[in-house]
Amino acid sequence: MLRFAPSPTGDMHIGNLRVALFNFIMSKQLNEELIIRIEDTDKERNIEGKDKEILDVLNLFNIEYSQVIHQSSHVKFHRNFAIALMHDKKAFNCFCSTEQLEMDKKEAKEKKIAYRYLGRCENLPADQVIDNMAPFTVRLKKPLKSVSFTDKVKGKLTFEPNDIDSIIILRQDKNPTYNFACACDDILNDISLVIRGEDHVSNTPKQIAIRDALKYEKKIEYAHLPIILDTNGQKMSKRDNASSIKWLLSEGFLPEAISNYLILIGNKPPVEVFTLKEALEWFDLSKISKSPAKFDIDKLRFLNREHMKRLDNKELSRYVGFADDEIGALAKIYIDECNTLNDLREKIKPYFEPRDEDGEFGEGVKIIKKLILKSDHIQDFNDFKEHVINETGLEGKNFLKPLRIVLTNSQDGPELAIVYPLIKNFLKEIAS
RNA sequence: GGCCCCAUCAUCUAAUGGUUAGGAUUCAUGGUUUUCAUCCAUGCCAUAGGAGUUCAAAUCUCCUUGGGGUCACCA
Incomplete structure (x- = not known):
């Protein structure tokens, strides 16, 4: 699992x-x-x-x-595990106050050494535990021997008992801490391989120590992914x-x-x-x-470009906000100059927006649009081109640029012969 | 600071101890394209440093340096 x-x-x-x-x-x-x-x-x-x-x-x-x-639904099991550990004298009550522990940490920092639990409550006599009304946490005694495991990506890793430390397993409110809940649940869920981020490497020996203390024998494998x-x-x-x-x-x-x-x-x-x-x-x-x-x-x-190319026309069309195969095919023409679906959407959007009729080629645009509205549907691009030339008398740049603007709403772009078949069914809509 | 891990182009990576240190992305240049982009071609760019082992080291060993992670009654 x-x-x-x-x-x-x-x-x-x-x-x-x-x-x-x-x-x-x-x-x-x-x-x-x-x-x-x-x-x-x-x-x-x-x-x-x-x-x-x-x-x-x-x-x-x-x-x-x-x-x-x-995980919260398992808390009662976690507590039972903790009780078992206390029975076995592998865990103990810790009455150290938060303030006390803060001071210990501060002191460690000043001495420039790593903070470790000082073991103050580890061997308290029974009467001092029973008579103690102070709130307490439950700590697991740090292991006697070093803990090793072979990580599937990092190889063999070894940690000393002092670096594993006597960690808190139950808080003052008697809820389990992360490492404890995690170790218990890996047992309860019968986990065989744990794949997680590298930031958990130092938690692993702690969780192994918890399972060892619980006498769980199954070996769990680990793979810690570099961050x-x-x-x-x-x-x-x-x-x-x-x-x-x-x-x-x-x-x-x-x-x-x-x-x-x-x-x-x-x-x-x-x-x-x-x-x-x-x-x-x-x-x-x-x-x-x-x-x-x-x-x-x-x-x-x-x-992302490569995966956009792999989409079929219908899917791609939906991603850019349409539902027609033709629009998908039209979008595909632009993939190489786009990185994302958003870029692609920006390429397709202008097709259905009003053309500039006031610019340099505005007159030509108006003429061609008018012609389209009163013409029959034309299948072939060359026939369409002939038709426009014959009916409007436009030529050269004054023909090509307005035509491009009417068809694509841009002064440059892909070859019109490729674009035309994909938008010919939308021409009336575009010209109106 | 303690502990742990890592080290090839800017980035992701390849190279049974013997290669001209290869590929991909990015970037630059040229060509094709009546336009832009594409496409194609070309180019730039790396074994962190120092010792050792060896006929031979990117590769094995050690040291140095650099980078990262983590050190909670968070997960």
Whole structure:
């Protein structure tokens, strides 16, 4: 069983989506289920409706999953696990106040050493625990030995007990912390492979330590994906427009192109342009680069063009706001000079807007429009051209430019012989 | 600062220890196109630095430098 575990505290960004994509691909290749686990244990930060939005994005990108679980519904199990750990003396009550801990941290910082829990409550005598009315958290005792695991992309990683530390597993309000809830649920959901971002690397030994303490024996495999950096080489923040899926979509990038890009970077695929379905065939987790990749919007633009070319005329037509095959075909002519659907829309829109009749070629435009309105429909462009020449007496530049303006609403552009068959059915509408 | 990870063109990457260090994107130039764009061709641009191992190092080892991640009663 695989999992994608977003928290409903913010919008989907490309890092999340990439993790979701990889989980989906691996679940297909392994023929295992993929579940969506909404990590909503921090009620303060949860945003109403975000879980739904996340699922909408997954659907839009054709990421299939077998079920959705809200982590908050498992809290009673998490507490039971914590009680078991306390029974086994692997976890203990910690009465340190927030202020006390803050002071410890401040002191560590002044001494320029990493803050670690000082173990103040670890070996409290029983009477001091029972008689203690102060609020308390529950901590897991740090492991006795170092923890190692072999990451599918990073290789073997080892962490010392001191770096794992005696972490809080239950807060004062007795709700589980992230690492604890996560470790427990990976057990409860029978997870076999965890694919997540590199920012979780240091959480992994903690979660392994929790499962070890619970005597869970199944080995869970891990793959930590290098994070995506912005152009400056920093972790992409929510402030970077390009990191927002919503923004990319609104800019006119196709989901299929975004998927393509996110699977392509930091990877060595056999081809550069591909669909998610095609990637299922050859995707290989072991080929993922260990080093972070920088987000390159130019490459995404290139892929977007390629994917626009792959759409059939009807689909493309819908994307630019029409429903006719001809408009789709017309849009295709412009793809090479466009990066996004928005660019394309801007190319098609003028066709159905009023022509300039006051400019240099305004007179010619008026004459040709009038002729079109009183003429019969003409199939062939050359016949149409002949007809206009014969009926209007226009010639040379004074013929070609107005004709181009009437047909395309622009002084330059693609060859009229190519455009004509696609718009001939709209001519009366355009000329009126 | 502690811990962990990483290092080939501007970007994504290729190269069983032996290549002229290859491709794609971007950029520039030229050609085609009665127009713009396309298209085609060409060009620019990289093994972070220093030691070592070896007949031979982008590739193996070590050091330095640089970059990134992470250090919550957030996830």
